[in-house]
Amino acid sequence: MKKAFIYSACVLLFSGCGTMDQVSRSIIATHTGAAIGSIAGSIIGDNIGGYRGSYIGSFVGSAAGALIGANVVARSQEKKEREAERMSSPSPYLVIRDIRLQDENWNRLVDANEDCRLIFEIYNEGERTAINITPVLKGLRGTKHLIYSAPIVIDQIKPGVGVLYTVNLSADSEVKTGEANFEISLEEGNGFGTPKESFSIRTQGK
CATH class of the missing domain: 2.60.40.10 (Immunoglobulins)
Incomplete structure (x- = not known):
């Protein structure tokens, strides 16, 4: 079940953001990244240290996942902006x-x-x-x-x-x-x- 959620969330992060504005993409990516990190951290922590490990892994994974999700969108937006600028004013150099x-x-x-x-x-x-x-x-x-x-x-x-x-x-x-x-x-x-x-x-x- 957890693995199925991670896969679905990844699809949302990398495809669903395409039709949103920058603020919405950042919010969705941060929340989705946090959810992915939380579930992944919970699975890893549960395998290593039972309930306590699952809780700690969930907390740490949530924070890390939120940061990764936001960074993914930021890098994608930066790349799109550079490409748009380059295409709008092509010139010889x-x-x-x-x-x-x-x-x-x-x-x-x-x-x-x-x-x-x-x-x-x-x-x-x-x-x-x-x-x-x-x-x-x-x-x-x-x-x-x-x-x-x-x-x-x-x-x-x-x-x-x-x-x-x-x-x-x-x-x-x-x-x-x-x-x-x-x-x-x-x-x-x-x-x-x-x-x-x-x-x-x-x-x-x-």
Whole structure:
């Protein structure tokens, strides 16, 4: 009989709450959880310690069951709210990954009069296609004698897709040994761009 009640109560907790408002669901879940815990605790306590064990098990199980029942509904509601928020405003989310230098002599430096390439991945972690993406590269310090190609607009990047982007980079004969500092950001057609991200490369003079 007790086992049949536990099964029926579980069905009520996980299916019956679906048509109720949040307050009603919490009340029903708490009461149902308490009932389940009380009966389960009574069965366990009775098996271990007779009547006294049954009473104690019922009391402890009731408290624990009430807490579990309320937590089940709270977690379910939180998940539904997050999903609703995500679905109501899907948007692209662009990130820049793995910025690296590819140079002619493979010494990982931009030497004087050397032609190089900056390569990085633009990945869309969002749930909507990004359009008209423009990588904007800006020299900060130590870039006076570096020349880099103008940005090329990427038509679109679908969700869960990344594209490799290349910037042609070279140094003139006057470049100094040191460090060149850049910042890069992405501009997107609907305004879903990225914050500026800084990085640096080493330069080698004659």
